[in-house]
Amino acid sequence: MRSGLLKLFGLCVLSGVLVASLAMPMAFGAGAFVNETTSAMSNMSATMAKGQMPLTTKVTDRNGKPLAYFYDDYRIPTPKERISQTMKVAITAIEDKRFWDHRGVDWQGTMRAMAANISSGSVTQGASTITQQYVKNYRVHVLADNDVERQEAQATTVARKLREARIAVELERTMSKKEILAGYLNVVPFGNQTFGVGAAAQTYFGTTPDKLSIPQSALLAAIVNAPGALNPNTNPQDALQRRNLVIDLMASHSNRFRISEAAAERAKKQPLDVLSPLGRPPNGCVTIGDGAANGFFCNYVLDYLRRAGIDRDKLDGGGYTIRTTMSREDTQEAKKAAEAQVPTRTPGIANAMAVVEPGKDKHKVRALVANRDYGNDASKGQTARDIVSDVQPFGAGSVFKIFTAAAALKQGKSIHDVIPVPPTYSSTKYGKPGDPYTVGNAEGVAPGPRTLQDALATSPNTGFIMLEEKVGVDNVVNMASKLGLRRSLNKTDAQGKSLQKGEMSEAETVKKYDSGSFTLGVSSVSVLELSNVMATISSGGVWCPPTPLESVKDRNGDPVRLPEAPCEQVVSPHVAAALAQGLGKDHLPGGTSHAAAKSSGWNRPVMAKTGTTQRYHSAAFVGATPQMAGAVLTFTSGSDLEGICVGGPGKPPYLCGDNGGNLYGGTVPGRTWYNAMTKIHEGLPVAPLPGIPPRP
Structure with missing residues (x-):
């Protein structure tokens, strides 16, 4: 009895301190129980009144359809008028x-909790109002930057309770009840990495907060008490029991905005009806919708x-809306074509394609x-690389x-100028003393002089090594860099x-050692950059960075300006058009891609070039029309480098040893x-390749 009386006395003293701190806030501004100053508390209440919190970033395709989401906590901010009355009840x-x-602190509830806790000695449990919970949750889930700050915001101390009560009273002076309730419902956790009623409505029911029914609202309100223990997917019985308790309380006569008892009875008979899998979107690039195609x-x-x-880090809480340039239709067609030639689970062979719109x-x-x-399960043919x-x-072989x-x-030089094409050629310029660099032509490439245009279509190695000697390796490397x-x-x-x-760098290495093999395409390469090379040629010699962005907006919908490299006129329109015309015969009879063009039913002008590396570890194709440019690289993707063999009709390619292979661009x-x-x-529309303007 003596112990109980002492505890009761202590609780009464605590109550007195709490009342005094609220009645005389300045006296406790720097007191032992309150860590923050009065100014800091006012600043926090002002921040909460604005409702600023981490928001989910949404990435869309060019038509606004979601492509991916990024978040630490999944949130969908919802204004008070978009939250159903049943959820508020x-x-x-x-x-x-x-x-x-009440006005932020429920004194009746506080005194009742004090009396109930005498036997346990607790002085900090129970009786928190929604306004106080709003303060706590905002500190934990919005303001805290690390685990230490989060632990401090949840510490079971008198100082924390006093702090929350003080800020709660301040909020009640500056915000309406409806604003406080909406703020709380937008910040409170609902489990499954879901925060706020907007995200919870989507996660559990695939709906919006304004459409939540009585049983749905009651379940969400139930989960708030213990999001982990009351997870409706893993613990449905306890979730159902708690939901029905909420429904009974919604019909209680002590509830100002009560529902009818008949509505309550109907609601309790309803199943949980929670989505499985949950409707919360995946976090990141891997698995949203047709993410396998969109992940790259x-x-x-x-x-x-x-x-x-x-x-x-900025994306995860920034609430950006990022509209990309991605065409879902083009992506699906490219994905389908890539898989048709090399099925997804083909061992050790990748087939990658990029498409860029010139401009x-x-x-x-x-x-x-x-x-x-795109994913992390290699057994399913996925890669996150x-x-x-x-x-x-x-x-990329002869593409270079x-x-x-x-x-x-x-x-x-003109595309109609004739270049020599001997069957083999030994270059003393690119070789070592007494050991010239000797090359031959690929199988099926006949020797004999031809125009530069015909040489681009038939791709003789000897002719281009000789041409590279005349123009200089440094100039060829610089041109490759300029074009993309x-x-x-x-x-x-x-x-x-x-x-x-x-x-x-690779460019510095090639220049330093005067590597004549550069024109034969032995250098490492990006498929996207190959595609952008063709876009540069198709754009009249104007290089632009290959951008994936249409627009970026911040959480308020205001445009975000990003530093992007400016477009450059890297070659004259004359050179670009001449190059386009020079590449315009590859798909015609005698060209290296004629069979592929014919089999697809291709029937429009195109500038194109094929390429194959010496040991058949990779092969490439690049092409462009005035409307669209693209590149494909097929290469060995396993740990062991082997040549790639192309099977017969309807058969996928396969690895055929280090000395084998018959893969061509x-x-x-x-x-x-x-x-x-x-x-x-x-x-x-079918568009012609650009005519060659007069040389400037």
Whole structure:
């Protein structure tokens, strides 16, 4: 009895302190029980009144359809008028039945809790109003930046209770009851990484807060008490029992906005009807909707934003709306074409494609796909490695002859000029003393002189090595960089890895050693950058960064300006048009991609080039019309480097040993490009390649 009386005395003293702190706030501004100053508390109440909190970032395709979400806590902010009356009745019935009467602190509830807690000695449990809970939850889930701050915001101390009570009273002076209730419902956790009633309505029922029914509202109000223990998917019986208790309280005569007893009885008979799987969108790039096809594009968006100053941490709570340039239709066609040539689970072979829309003010990325799905389960043919936009440790073969031709055109050569094509050629310029660099032509490439245009279509190695000798390797490398291989050549080493301090870039290495093999496409390359090369040519020689962004808006809907490299006229319109015409015969009879073009039903002008590396570890195809540009790279993706063999009709390619292979750019890569682009161009007018204007 003596112990109980002492505890009661202590609680009475605490009550007196609490009343005094609220009645004389300035006296306790720097007191022992209150950590923050009066000014800090007022600032916090002002911040809460604004309702500023971490928000989910949404990424969409070009038409506004969601592509991905990024968040620490899944939230959908909801104004008070968009929250159903049943939700407001449910939460006040179970959490604070005198919410509409008190002024931030419920003295009746506080004294009752004190009396009930005498036996346990607790002085901090129970009796928190919704306003006080709003303060606590805002501190824990919005203001706290780390685990230490979160623990402090939840500490079972007298100081914390006094702090919350003081700020609660301040909020009641500056906000209406409806605003406080909406603020609380927007910040409180509902379990399953879901915060706020807007996100909870979507997560559990796939609906919006204004449409929540009585049983739905009651279940959400029930979950708030213990989100982990009352998870309706893992503990449905306890969740149902708690939900029905809430429904009974909603019909109680002590509830100001009560529901009828008949409505309550009907509601209690309803099943939980919770979504399975939950309606909360996945967090990140991997699995939303048709994420297997969209993941590579999403990953490129993340990388592009990071380089522009918006990293993942900013996205997770920033509430940005990011509208991308991605065409879902183009992506689906490209994905379908890539998988048709190399099925998803084909061991050790990747088939990647990028599509870019040309333009003189923007190069918009429309699709980034691969036969691989984007994800973390390798057994299902997935990869989370960026094999489309990032630089791969494989070459594009004779595609690089484009850069030698462009350098020659810039120096005054014409596409109708004849170049020699011997069966073999030994270069003393590129070889070592007594050991010349000797090359031959690929199987089926006949020797004999031909125009530069015909040489681009038939792709003789000997002729382009001789041409490269005349124009200079440095000029060819500079041209490749200007047209689009900027990261591939200047930001990575010879293996395609990001440069470390003191290392030479691929461009520097080729120039230093005067590597004549550059025109044969042995350098590491990005599929996206190859596609952007073709977009540059198709845009009259104007290079633009391959952007995945249409617009970026902040949480308030205001545009966000990002630092992006400006577009550049990197070659004259004359050189660009001459190069386009020079590449205009690859799909015609005698061209290296004629069979692939014919099999797809391709029937419009196109500038194109095939390429194959020496040991058949990779092959490429690039092509463009005035409306769309694209590139495909097929390469060995396993741990063991082997040549790739192309099977017969209807059979997928396969690895065939280090010394085997018959993969060419006109086979798997060419068929992938033409099959995808035939569909992508449906409905677009047939446009001619640009005519060659007079040389300036």
